[in-house]
Amino acid sequence: MLKHPPKEKFIERMRLLLNDEEDLQKYLKTAESHPRKSFRVNTLKISITDLKNRLEEKGWKIKQPYKSHPEIMVVENELTPGELGNSLEHRLGYYYIQEITSMMPIIALDVNENDSLLDLCASPGSKTTQAAMFMKNAGVIFANDISIGRVSILVTNLERCGVTNVIVTRHHGTELCQKMKNHKTYFNKILIDAPCSGEGNIRSSPRTFLEWSPGLIKGLSQKQIKLVQKIEAILEKNGELIYSTCTHAPEENEEIVQYLIDNGNLE
Structure with missing residues (x-):
């Protein structure tokens, strides 16, 4: 359930843009889901392999969705709240929390x-x-x-x-x-x-x-x-x-x- 549900004007606007009721309902359903926990390895400080090994030793299940960009990683298992941002590796600048589209x-x-x-x-x-x-x-x-x-x-x-x-x-x-x-x-x-x-x-x-x-x-x-x-x-x-x-x-x-x-x- 969204804390702030979409306004009716927004829904009507998206209905016009998508021009398909099924797509609109998929969009609104997606809006209620949580984004994948993605981040980018900072190779200025650590190699991709070394960071992946360190994080997997913590019990993180790491996926690299793009062969051409192995620095892009996704955590597939559930982490404790704040764990992604509070890890030692994050504080040391070994990775940057970033949605894949932002990359x-x-x-x-x-x-x-x-x-x-x-x-x-x-x-x-x-x-x-x-x-x-x-x-x-x-x-x-x-x-x-x-x-x-x-x-x-x-x-x-x-x-x-x-x-x-x-x-x-x-x-x-x-x-x-x-x-x-x-x-x-x-x-x-x-x-x-x-x-x-x-x-x-x-x-x-x-x-x-x-x-x-x-x-x-x-x-x-x-x-x-x-x-x-x-x-x-x-x-x-x-x-x-x-x-x-x-x-x-x-x-x-x-x-x-x-x-x-x-x-x-x-x-």
């Missing part, structure tokens, strides 16, 4: 040691630490967020994970892009993991349904447009941009991507 943007961006990456909305640092791992602490990452509180969380996770190739900044995203442009600072890889309505977090964040409204989506999509308006000016020629959210809303996804295509030189 996909950096995998798609395919960063390496020669890249210069801007992570425009970086806190709490899941994708920044993942990028640093793939870059083997080489190259350079600018990790930005808007508030002291969020930057503090970001820095804590960078330190815990042993990341050393990151420059942390605190700016509104649009202001940072303008400053970078003024100083002729460009990036060949950019990630905009945009602030969003969080519809995809319904299982891990029960308050999503409580806070959801059509007005929230409209306001956030306007902010997202302002972010992407500035980004092309600091993307190198032939560079790559990933725009990602954790929501279903077309206004925050397809419509933002279409805006970029219609109003810039991106393909």
Whole structure:
């Protein structure tokens, strides 16, 4: 049973988007389930095999669902509440608790040691630490967020994970892009993991349904447009941009991507 059940307007909206009553009921049933306990091995500090062995010695049943990315692991048995986050291995930065879908943007961006990456909305640092791992602490990452509180969380996770190739900044995203442009600072890889309505977090964040409204989506999509308006000016020629959210809303996804295509030189 959900602590905050979905609002009727949300259900009607999802019914229109899915256009299939059976799919809608499957979606609502999924919303009541618990997400799998997934995490990512931090190979900056430990090998995949060594961590797997350590965790299995604790009695954890570990599954690696992707042969091409063995660093992605899922705990298949039940753990005690808080065990995943309170383990010694987690405190030492040997792994980062992260939903598998959250790992996909950096995998798609395919960063390496020669890249210069801007992570425009970086806190709490899941994708920044993942990028640093793939870059083997080489190259350079600018990790930005808007508030002291969020930057503090970001820095804590960078330190815990042993990341050393990151420059942390605190700016509104649009202001940072303008400053970078003024100083002729460009990036060949950019990630905009945009602030969003969080519809995809319904299982891990029960308050999503409580806070959801059509007005929230409209306001956030306007902010997202302002972010992407500035980004092309600091993307190198032939560079790559990933725009990602954790929501279903077309206004925050397809419509933002279409805006970029219609109003810039991106393909």
